[in-house]
Amino acid sequence: MKKAFTMLELVFVIVVVGILSYMVASSFTRNPLREAADQVVSHIRYTQHLAMMDDKFNVNDATWYQERWQIVFNSDANTYNQWAYTIFSDGNKNANPNLTLNEVALNPLDPAKYLTGGYTGIIFSDGVGATQEMNLGMKYGVSTITFNAACQFGGSQRISFDYLGRPLKGVPSGFGAIYQRNRMITAQCQITLTDVSGNAIIIAIEPETGYTHIL
Template sequence: MKLRYAFSMIELVFVIVVMGILASLAIPRMDRDLRQEAMDSIMSDIMLAQRMAVSDFRHDAADPKWQKTYWKWRITECSNDTIFYIVTSNKDDRTNADRNESAIDPYNQKYLYAQTTGYCSTGNAHPDDSDRVLITKKFGIKSIDRKGGCSSAQHIAFDEFGRPHNGIDSYTKPNFAYLMKEDCELTFNFENGLIEDSSPFTITVEAITGRTFVSKR
């Protein structure tokens, strides 16, 4: 006669309890990963704008306003408290940057772009645009505090040496007047309660060198 083994009721309860404990430990870990993903995603795209600027020299002797076309990382804050950013260059020096002037997301081959008139009003991203730039929708970031060299600008632009500039739309001649004089500090604030660890983090872009790093976690 063969013996048959089965779980007792006590063993089943024990397994369920253990699984519940493991699940409760995993949830905060997932939240921390989302916060870390936001840090990595935003910082990598600021650095991408710098790399694009270094590799794409924009000097044009025939156009005294050529510095307006620097590659830049630019944030937009919609009236409904939704925030997104783009990585673009505005090559044609018009009022708004276009989709085809923007960088390609290396992760999904879509544009690091969102159109203000479209996304701010509808909340829907264009199918050709990367959702990583929609930092309120994707990560729960509700506001950005800007201090130092970027306190009065919506963007950080970079020249061919990787140096950060702000206010480049005001360039009328190539005099480097808007070269960033102070380190730029960008503090990203999360919506309360959306993730377990909703404490803000700060990304710093150093003046002159353009070195970008997380200065406060």
């Protein structure tokens, strides 16, 4: 006798396939906040890499450590009041990035662009040379960025690294010595990204090692 599927079996298979398809599609649903966090983690690690490869030591400059590589988060007119960030070494020690002094890092994926999402006085988020996805507000809908007490210093939301990759807080140009105890990050630094709907994700930077990950 020839075997065949019954109508009920066919309907059952179709339903199961539909459910599986929905689950697979859901797993690939875009999560802008997670994408933003993944990007920031990658760029913090890159900042640490730059600091370890290029520590700015200069035997003829007693304050060479003030030029250390850092990542700074900002929201101002040049970012259209959206949260963005920039990776730079402070060559003129004025706490701000400067394109003319080549302080801002080049984008390794596109050397025609700088690793900045916009910063007052140097470049707009949508200007020539800006890496637009580094404007987290415009690209991913991030509405606020906050640092916890472990890495907050003087209201500045930035992290720098020494030649061993150890994370430091505050503005490097304000350092009065190679190391200041109150500038070392000694507890887990948490950077919270929040979107317009109130959803949040936390990026953690571990003390001493500078290991950066998402909680």
